[in-house]
Amino acid sequence: MASKVVAKVTALALLVSLGVLATHCTQFVFAAPLINTSPHTLKIQDGQVQSAYRLTVHILSHLPGASTVRVYVTTKNGYTDQSDVPTTGIASRTFDIPQNQGNWVQVCSNYCLKYQATGKNMLVSLSPVAYRLTVNVPYHPFGTSTVDIFVTTKNGYADQASVPTTGIASWTFDIPQNQGNWVRVCVNSGILSHAYCHWYQSTGRDMLVSLSPVAYRLTVNVPYHPFGTSTVDIFVTTKNGYTDQADVGTTGIASWTFDIPQHQGNSVQVCVNFSPSCHKYKVTGGDMSVLFREALASPYYPH
Numbered sequence: 001m002a003s004k005v006v007a008k009v010t011a012l013a014l015l016v017s018l019g020v021l022a023t024h025c026t027q028f029v030f031a032a033p034l035i036n037t038s039p040h041t042l043k044i045q046d047g048q049v050q051s052a053y054r055l056t057v058h059i060l061s062h063l064p065g066a067s068t069v070r071v072y073v074t075t076k077n078g079y080t081d082q083s084d085v086p087t088t089g090i091a092s093r094t095f096d097i098p099q100n101q102g103n104w105v106q107v108c109s110n111y112c113l114k115y116q117a118t119g120k121n122m123l124v125s126l127s128p129v130a131y132r133l134t135v136n137v138p139y140h141p142f143g144t145s146t147v148d149i150f151v152t153t154k155n156g157y158a159d160q161a162s163v164p165t166t167g168i169a170s171w172t173f174d175i176p177q178n179q180g181n182w183v184r185v186c187v188n189s190g191i192l193s194h195a196y197c198h199w200y201q202s203t204g205r206d207m208l209v210s211l212s213p214v215a216y217r218l219t220v221n222v223p224y225h226p227f228g229t230s231t232v233d234i235f236v237t238t239k240n241g242y243t244d245q246a247d248v249g250t251t252g253i254a255s256w257t258f259d260i261p262q263h264q265g266n267s268v269q270v271c272v273n274f275s276p277s278c279h280k281y282k283v284t285g286g287d288m289s290v291l292f293r294e295a296l297a298s299p300y301y302p303h
Contacts, residue, residue: 051096054121057107059091061129063174069128071109075117076102111177130177132206133185137169139214140189141259147189147213153202154180165189175202187213196262215262219289220270222254233273234292238283239265 059069068084069091079101085091097105097117106114110128133151140147147169150160157179161171175183183202188195196213218236225232232254235245242264246256260268264283271278272292281290 052099052101053097053117053119054094055097055105055107056092056094056121056123057085057109058123058125059085059087059109060125060127061174062087062091063110063128063176069109071107071126073097074106074108076104128176129174130179131175131202131204132172133175133183133202134170134172134206134208135185135187136208136210137163137165137187137189137212138210139212139217139259140165140169141214142257144189147187148195150186150188150195151175152184152186154182183207185209185211187211189213213261214259215264216260216283216285217257217287218260218268218270219255219257219287220292221289222248222272222292224293225250225254225272226274229274235271235273235278236260237269237271239267 055073057071057073059071062069066087068086070082070084071093072080072082073095074080075097077100079098081095083093083095085093101117103117104114105117105122106112107124107126109126113124113126115122115124135149135151137147137149144165146162146164148160148162149169149171150158151173152158153175155178157176159173161173163169163171179202181202182199184197184199186195186197196211198209198211200207200209220234220236222232222234229250232248232250233245234248234254234256235243236258237243238260240263242261244258246258248254248256260283266283267280268283268288269278269280270290270292275292279290279292281288
């Protein structure tokens with residue numbers, strides 16, 4: 001009898017143990033499964049969206065006239081984001097980068113840079129402008145109100161400006177990233193049918209260059225002229241074929257200054273309408289002043 005009681009008690013204990021175990025197993029089976037964070041999904045913790053790290057991008061400079069700068073970010077594992085950032089002051093935007101996005105992030109704005117990602121918050125600086133090119137035009141044809149300046153980079157970026165000639169005509173161009181190792185600057189002020197150009201090596205740093213369509217100024221003085229004439233016609237011709245002329249009043253010494261373009265050879269010829277001959281002068285590249293003397297018959301004074 002005692003053995004039966006012991007057997008029943010043991011069986012009952014075994015059933016209770018199985019029930020408890022079954023209860024615990026049931027809890028494990030129906031617990032919500034852990035969801036792996038998607039490469040494009042932010043982690044949820046305590047009801048709040050959690051990013052792996054924050055990436056702040058500062059745009060230090062921007063191309064002229066742009067009211068916004070578009071910034072793109074791409075992680076190693078394929079997450080992408082973008083934003084149009086206002087250019088007021090220093091353009092800046094902070095991106096929340098999700099979990100499990102690899103060990104680098106690429107930031108683009110007209111050009112791209114890749115940064116190592118350690119999972120900590122990051123601050124990077126980016127500028128669409130590689131360097132600034134200032135072009136000074138110290139000499140320009142007399143009477144012109146503007147000069148046209150054109151810039152072209154090795155990789156094809158082009159810009160231009162029509163610059164007033166008050167003082168030294170000057171303009172600063174913003175050159176974008178990745179534009180090669182040279183830039184061509186051309187100046188045109190109507191002195192020739194084509195612009196005067198020069199090539200400069202670029203190193204990525206700000207540059208200041210001086211360029212002028214005028215090679216030198218030639219001043220022609222005509223101290224003597226036929227009596228009674230109110231004007232004198234002066235003609236100039238360079239070795240390489242550039243020509244110009246002026247109708248100059250004879251009050252005092254008749255004088256006129258000509259703007260001679262670049263690349264016009266090492267001589268210039270000056271002619272005056274009342275003279276049967278012309279005078280040729282050697283050119284050194286600096287400004288010149290010549291005195292055109294032509295023998296005139298001595299006036300006759302009756303006794």
